[in-house]
Amino acid sequence: MTCRAGFVYSEDFRTYRFRDDHPFNQLRVTLAYELLQSIGAITEKELISPRMATEEELLLVHEKPYVEAIKKASSGKLSEEEGFEFGVGTEDTPMFEGMHEASSLLVGGTLSAVDAVMQDKVDHALNLGGGLHHGFQRKASGFCIYNDGAVAIQYIREHYQAKVLYIDTDAHHGDGVQWAFYDDPNVCTLSVHETGRYLFPGTGNVNERGIKEGYGYSFNIPVDAFTEDESFMHVYETAFREVIEYFKPDVIVTQNGADAHVLDPLTHLCCTSQLYEFIPQIAHKLAHEYCGGKWIALGGGGYDIWRVVPRAWAQIWNVMAHNEPAEGPLPKEWLAKWQQEAPVQLPSSWHDASGLYKEIPRKLEITEKNEKVLEKAMQFIQLKHNLPK
Amino acid sequence: MLVEEVMKTEVISLRANETIETALKLLNDHHIRHIPIVDEHHHVIGIVSDRDVRDASPSVFQIEQDKEALQNTLESIMSSPVITAHPLDFVEEIASIFYEHEIACVPVTKANKLVGIITEKDMLYTMIQLTGVTVQSSQIEIKVIDKPGILPEVTAVLGRRKTNITSVLIYPYQPDSTYKVLVFRLQTMNPMPVIEDLKAEGYEVLWPNMPGMEQ
Numbered sequence: 001m002t003c004r005a006g007f008v009y010s011e012d013f014r015t016y017r018f019r020d021d022h023p024f025n026q027l028r029v030t031l032a033y034e035l036l037q038s039i040g041a042i043t044e045k046e047l048i049s050p051r052m053a054t055e056e057e058l059l060l061v062h063e064k065p066y067v068e069a070i071k072k073a074s075s076g077k078l079s080e081e082e083g084f085e086f087g088v089g090t091e092d093t094p095m096f097e098g099m100h101e102a103s104s105l106l107v108g109g110t111l112s113a114v115d116a117v118m119q120d121k122v123d124h125a126l127n128l129g130g131g132l133h134h135g136f137q138r139k140a141s142g143f144c145i146y147n148d149g150a151v152a153i154q155y156i157r158e159h160y161q162a163k164v165l166y167i168d169t170d171a172h173h174g175d176g177v178q179w180a181f182y183d184d185p186n187v188c189t190l191s192v193h194e195t196g197r198y199l200f201p202g203t204g205n206v207n208e209r210g211i212k213e214g215y216g217y218s219f220n221i222p223v224d225a226f227t228e229d230e231s232f233m234h235v236y237e238t239a240f241r242e243v244i245e246y247f248k249p250d251v252i253v254t255q256n257g258a259d260a261h262v263l264d265p266l267t268h269l270c271c272t273s274q275l276y277e278f279i280p281q282i283a284h285k286l287a288h289e290y291c292g293g294k295w296i297a298l299g300g301g302g303y304d305i306w307r308v309v310p311r312a313w314a315q316i317w318n319v320m321a322h323n324e325p326a327e328g329p330l331p332k333e334w335l336a337k338w339q340q341e342a343p344v345q346l347p348s349s350w351h352d353a354s355g356l357y358k359e360i361p362r363k364l365e366i367t368e369k370n371e372k373v374l375e376k377a378m379q380f381i382q383l384k385h386n387l388p389k
Numbered sequence: 390m391l392v393e394e395v396m397k398t399e400v401i402s403l404r405a406n407e408t409i410e411t412a413l414k415l416l417n418d419h420h421i422r423h424i425p426i427v428d429e430h431h432h433v434i435g436i437v438s439d440r441d442v443r444d445a446s447p448s449v450f451q452i453e454q455d456k457e458a459l460q461n462t463l464e465s466i467m468s469s470p471v472i473t474a475h476p477l478d479f480v481e482e483i484a485s486i487f488y489e490h491e492i493a494c495v496p497v498t499k500a501n502k503l504v505g506i507i508t509e510k511d512m513l514y515t516m517i518q519l520t521g522v523t524v525q526s527s528q529i530e531i532k533v534i535d536k537p538g539i540l541p542e543v544t545a546v547l548g549r550r551k552t553n554i555t556s557v558l559i560y561p562y563q564p565d566s567t568y569k570v571l572v573f574r575l576q577t578m579n580p581m582p583v584i585e586d587l588k589a590e591g592y593e594v595l596w597p598n599m600p601g602m603e604q
Binding site: 091134143175198199225226268 | 521524525529550551576578579596
């Protein structure tokens with residue numbers, strides 16, 4: 001199966017930059033893109049140029065005073081005191097010049113991806129610059145200013161009247177998107193993430209199921225710290241299949257944070273490249289089974305920008321456009337160029353070598369715990385199936 | 390925190406001469422579990438719980454013959470006297486009352502008149518908020534010597550990084566009483582710089598940690 005796919009890309013994604021030593025670094029998008037180029041997996045005509053989101057589009061999700069504040073911050077006119085209310089000027093989300101434009105471009109990129117898919121120009125589209133799932137209505141948080149995923153979903157609702165399934169596999173809970181649609185029965189969110197016991201944002205408990213009309217349309221699977229590939233893949237696939245069968249969406253939006261990898265400095269999960277080959281394959285398959293292929297994939301977290309993110313993200317495209325992940329050694333040209341810049345030794349092949357981490361002493365218990373959480377999360381669907389119609 | 394900040398002020402109450410059937414309907418309609426019973430001056434003279442009502446209701450197997458049981462007055466089943474609280478009481482005191490008396494609800498009175506109600510559920514919600522888990526945050530735990538002045542020393546390290554603290558809890562360190570564990574919820578997605586600062590100052594940061602795993 002070869003699909004028509006679009007890759008949203010611009011060098012300008014890198015204008016979304018807080019500080020030199022800040023963990024969120026959009027150079028990773030360039031690294032993934034160049035990796036794909038050097039294996040010849042992507043052609044010019046598959047590229048989609050991101051547009052700027054208009055203010056009206058940002059207001060689909062964000063409040064006017066917030067957008068105004070970001071615009072002020074963008075030109076250095078927002079005081080530290082004023083910024084506090086809107087979550088900017090913190091260690092996580094510092095103010096920087098041009099932040100409104102840089103953030104609007106990431107949102108616009110996701111909207112470009114949406115239009116390409118919904119207008120049937122392509123089957124799938126990928127915007128690695130997006131996936132900023134912690135952005136709130138009137139507050140920046142967790143490195144996210146505008147929430148491109150939430151804006152895009154609301155845009156799909158209003159322009160295409162389609163039912164949207166949002167799948168978030170970032171190691172951090174997809175809170176911003178979840179809360180934006182918490183009472184909406186036409187948008188179903190499923191987030192698989194490390195438990196919030198220690199990890200930001202602390203939410204995403206299995207009992208968060210939505211409210212009012214939206215009750216039963218939010219799903220959360222918080223997996224334990226030190227979870228490994230097998231268990232993550234199992235809960236992800238099982239939940240994805242059950243939820244999609246129950247919800248029957250018209251289109252799938254995935255957020256593909258790559259921070260569940262064992263090398264990621266901000267989280268405590270122990271996954272490897274295997275997970276990032278698996279995640280897009282299931283999304284791809286189910287998009288064809290349920291949505292006529294309609295699938296928009298976004299980036300997200302991922303803070304080991306050298307060893308983890310480029311490979312993980314390139315595999316989304318490989319699956320999307322060529323139906324299978326790449327394997328074997330990484331291209332010499334790419335390694336040679338970027339090894340000079342990287343402060344760490346780059347991996348030499350698509351798959352991680354074994355022995356990347358020490359054996360996890362409580363693997364069995366962790367797997368069992370995750371299985372229980374999965375059961376609890378899916379219980380709602382099973383109960384609903386068993387009720388008389 | 391004071392009771393008046395936590396209590397519900399819209400209280401459904403009944404008079405002693407009303408029927409069990411009325412109480413049953415109110416309990417069901419409003420999804421509540423307790424009804425204070427008041428006199429004509431709005432003084433609390435009793436309380437009826439869902440269990441009192443259930444105990445006084447006919448069995449589902451005997452509905453027909455015993456329906457008149459529901460026509461008895463609330464006076465016949467209410468608990469009295471009632472433990473009440475004052476709006477200026479501390480919520481922690483109410484938690485102790487719940488625990489010691491094995492009850493799950495106290496009416497709140499001011500000048501002997503009913504002004505509010507506080508339930509186990511309100512209390513639990515307050516406790517949940519105190520832990521800070523309802524606010525976006527990362528949790529870190531630090532083992533410190535149990536001595537005066539240690540908390541400001543630690544928070545100074547957090548302050549230098551402009552990290553906003555959502556909540557602080559202090560637990561005894563079970564294996565050794567000369568230490569305590571400080572639990573902070575911090576409003577940051579990246580606690581690593583703070584953790585490194587703390588380690589550099591010689592503090593032991595307990596992390597989602599398990600035997601045999603590197604921190």
